[in-house]
Amino acid sequence: MNEKISIGLLGLGTVGSGVVRIIENHQQELKHHVGSAVYIEKILVKDASKQRTVEIDEQLLTENPEDILSNPNIDVVVEVMGGTNGAKDYIIQALKNKKHVVTANKDLMAMYGAELLTVASENGCDLFYEASVAGGIPIIRSLVEGLSSDRITKMIGIVNGTTNYILTKMSNEGSSYEDVLQEAQDLGYAESDPTADVEGLDAARKMAILGTLGFSMNIALEDVSVQGISNVTEEDLEYAKQLGYRMKLVGIAKRDEGKVEISVQPSLLPKNHPLASVNDVFNAVYVYGEAVGETMFYGPGAGSLPTATAVVSDMITVMKNMRLGVNGRSALPPLYEKKLKTDEEILSKYFMRLHVEDKAGAFAAITSLFSGNNVSFEKLLQMPIKNKDLAEVVIVTHKTNKRTYEHIHSCLRDLDVVKDVMSSYRIEGVSYDE
Amino acid sequence: MNEKISIGLLGLGTVGSGVVRIIENHQQELKHHVGSAVYIEKILVKDASKQRTVEIDEQLLTENPEDILSNPNIDVVVEVMGGTNGAKDYIIQALKNKKHVVTANKDLMAMYGAELLTVASENGCDLFYEASVAGGIPIIRSLVEGLSSDRITKMIGIVNGTTNYILTKMSNEGSSYEDVLQEAQDLGYAESDPTADVEGLDAARKMAILGTLGFSMNIALEDVSVQGISNVTEEDLEYAKQLGYRMKLVGIAKRDEGKVEISVQPSLLPKNHPLASVNDVFNAVYVYGEAVGETMFYGPGAGSLPTATAVVSDMITVMKNMRLGVNGRSALPPLYEKKLKTDEEILSKYFMRLHVEDKAGAFAAITSLFSGNNVSFEKLLQMPIKNKDLAEVVIVTHKTNKRTYEHIHSCLRDLDVVKDVMSSYRIEGVSYDE
Known part of the structure; x- marks a missing residue:
């Protein structure tokens, strides 16, 4: 066993800064879990001279990815840069260099998850991605381990905080979509180009990942039918309330007799449904299993420290596996052939x-x-x-x-x-x- | 690796019957997870001639514990008989015979958890107990793995379904405690002697387990101050509602600057708190971590199949560990010395x-x-x-x-x-x- 474990960080944005802070603040707990000291060896940034919100030793920063991907001292690469093309190449190179990878990248996992997991397995490496769905909620672990004995037949997810904030605010205040979107942008809850969030694409990526894991089937992003919230009006929300419903942008994944459907759209839920009271930027995933029945997992879907919690928990699992010498053995290929329902x-x-x-x-x-x-x-x-x-x-x-x-x-x-x-x-x- | 894995079951009551059904119905999934066939070799019962609700080969039943505890064919012992004295001796004997153990026994784990985990570790065996807290909700896994990177400072748990049913019903219908208790007994939601549930002892056991894991401190059952719901009146519930609260029997575990408090009592929660809408026999555990913030885990707290889901998921973890040869390595001793808050x-x-x-x-x-x-x-x-x-x-x-x-x-x-x-x-x- 190594006396210390070295981390290479790809990216130092919102999530990356959170990872740095958690590793610094929780050294004692990390050592207890992992059995050795954990520290950050290098951080890839676009501009090493930029001012940072997190205090960081400048020696750690690099603009050259090779300082991480080919660095023989680094055991675990943490990808928190986002985007797909660059990140994908970096992750593949890291895995081929026998470095374990933890990523928070939902776009990447929704589009290339199966391919990347195969490369990881071929190289005896771990590839974990808990942070890619629903930020701080340990939903992937719960599906893969906690409910591993059960057959999951339904998942309904509020997996996008921006749209949940907008719909909650519209419903509570009777405001228009346009006004609330503007407010969300001013507060930093929505991006200046909000398309991926409000048109449901971000949620669709997460549902493709959840569907793949929950149903043990290779669900592609194209299998998810998607509709966003930009046409939702205050009248719709008012009628929904009158009739005893709450409107949420939900991802719906259902399995019936071996065939599945996956979609994202604004939908009405009965007001006493566990998801109906999930408000503001919070996320929640409702999971129905044949044996367990109804469960729900609730928490922050985004944010620096919450998402970093999921990243560092994955790092701990990688490091425990290193101690036991069992990396690269946990990802199972899907058990079932994909069969989509007809309309x-x-x-x-x-x-x-x-x-x-x-x-x-x-x-x-x-x-x-x-x-x-x-x-x-x-x-x-x-x-x-x-x-x-x-x-x-x-x-x-x-x-x-x-x-x-x-x-x-x-x-x-x-x-x-x-x-x-x-x-x-x-x-x-x-x-x-x- | 074994071609098949053999299970010995101690007990065939509510949870035991559920375990039998899940193992029978989910053979394909189990084989996928575990890599080998899983079957039940022997089941310890008090009376082998008794009529059963679950169809079972009579050859599997035995009244002699040695047929399981000293059976060289059996790899994993599943204790679902309940009680403490007999169960404790059986588990210790099983561990000393190098059999891994999965238990659903909260009384036992609250009282003798540290001792039993030590015996397991000394014998290189796994001892898992997910089902002992909040039935089908994978809360132990979430604390130990999903949130392992974080420092948990607060847990509030609705961890007893009987009392939650009674308080929900009293609040919705304005009925008296006595009337609703009688109704709950008629429906089978409360036992004929309901003391352990209504006086908070059952919840206290679960909070001792959650406190030990969440705070990494050896919390004993005596450290939990306990008050039940038998003195709650319909007037109290009515005033609570008027003031914007909901009454729940909650376990409260808080950590401040290294000192902790743990208690169980009927308490008021603001009506928009995530736990306030957890109704009927459902359970939920609200967990606050320094980094992750607010999370909640919701689901069925009891019942044959939900609880059995947790038991079988633990069995899967044991069997995966067997495949990797890493049993007996996952339970960590508490990191911190126990320090209780003063009043x-x-x-x-x-x-x-x-x-x-x-x-x-x-x-x-x-x-x-x-x-x-x-x-x-x-x-x-x-x-x-x-x-x-x-x-x-x-x-x-x-x-x-x-x-x-x-x-x-x-x-x-x-x-x-x-x-x-x-x-x-x-x-x-x-x-x-x-």
Whole structure:
């Protein structure tokens, strides 16, 4: 066993600075866990002369990746630089040089996870990525180890803090999407280009990772159907509340008889669902297993120290494995061949809001379209819209399949009496056996 | 590596039956994780001729513990019989015979955990006990591995399903403790002798285990101060709601500057606290770490299959360790010497309900007692009690220490104008820096 373990850090941004602080502040605990001293040997940065928020010995900084990737003193490489191209090449080179890797990079793991895990395994190295999903929540460990005895059939994740903050604020204050987004940007909760967050892509990456692990199937990013929150209105949130729901941007991953569906979209959850009270920038993943039933894992989804906690916990596992000489043995290849559900097999209840001409027969035309497709209503609201010859109609359907629902949706747009389909959302977290 | 792994089961009650079912139903997944077939070789029962709810080959049943403890074919002993004396001897014998042990026994681990872990380590064996706390929630793993990089400063646990069911039902329906307890017994949620649950002892055992792991200190059951829910009234629950709180039986474990406090008592939580919406028989553990901040782990705290999930996940870890040849290496002795807070160091806000004589000067006597001890009020309600010359007074204090509060409490009883101190609860889950 080494007397000390040396870390090479790729990146010194938000997460990297957190990693430096935790390693400095928790030396005693680290030594207790790992059995040897842990310290940072080198840190790759773009500009070594830049001012830093974290106090750091300048000798540690380098602008040359080879100082880490080919450094014979370094045992573990921690990738917290983000992005895909550079990071991927660096990680592969580190693994080929027999260095273990810990990464917080969800883009990379969602797109190249299987390939990178294979390279790690071929080189007898660990590759861990707990921080890539839901920041400080140890969800990957819980799926892979804590619930390893069970067959997971459903995961619903609030895995993007920015959108959860926006929807919480819109719902509590009745504000518009645009106003709250601006506020979130001012507070640093949303980036100046918020597309990846608000359009659901960030959540989709995390769901691809969770789906792969939870269902033991190689889920690709392209398998996740994605819709963001930029069209959600304050009216939708108000109706959702009136009907006893809360709106959240959720990733939904379900398995039925060996076939899976994975998607990200704004959805309604019953207000007493465990996820319904997950607010602001918090993340949570609801996991349903055949044997265990309902569980939920809640915590901070981002931030310097929370995410760094996950990174350093992974480092501890790597270092324990080094002590025992068992690195590179923990990642299992998927057990099942990927089988995606067809649209006929994707079942859900739906919320729909329409603007309809306020005249005789209008309502009959709509109801006959639904009933002709064997879709029945669970709830219905209709009220006149002031100063217009229009009525607002809100429909909550019973369970139907995605194909039928989309067919009805497109037929509604063709009906003369329907002025517009204003919005439409899945309703999740309800039992269909009720 | 063995071609098959043989399990010996001590006990075939609720949890044991669940273990049998999961092993039968998840053979393919188990083989994938473990790399070899897993089967049950022998099951110790009190009466082999008894009718069982689970279908079982009668050849597997034995009434002789030696058929398991000294059976050379058996690799892993799973103790799900409960109780302490017999179970302790069996586990020690199994470990000395170099058999790994998985147990769901919270009584045993709370009382003899340190001793048993030492025996396991001396014999190069694993001893895991995830199922002993919060049933199907992988909380032990999350503390020991997922948050291993962090310094945990607070754990608040709803770790007893029976009492959570009773308090939820009392709060929702305004029913009395006695009525709801009877109902819980009829439904099988409470035992015919409910003492260990309702008086907080079961929760105390689990908090001793969580405290030991989370704070890396040898916490004994005697270190946990315990108060149950049998004196909670519907009036208390109603006032709690009015003031924006929810009442829960919680275990509280806090660490400040190296000193800890551990207790179990009915307490008020702000209604927007993550634990406040944990209802019915569900369990949840809220964990605060210096770096990660707020996290929560939610799920079923009891039940055959949920608890068995935790047992079988532990078995999988044992069997993976067998494949790698690294058993008996994972349990770390506590890093810190145990230091308990004094009553002066235990800080909290309190809720108190009094019956006071409805006459001039009564209120002044009470307020001067509090202010004389430097305790100020955050909230105050006073209203007359019908048909009596009494007023009901409800006080929410600002932060104070336990010693001062208990001093005030006993002085109040001596005041002439105070007819009775009806109830008194800690208020938890609030920030004291507000």
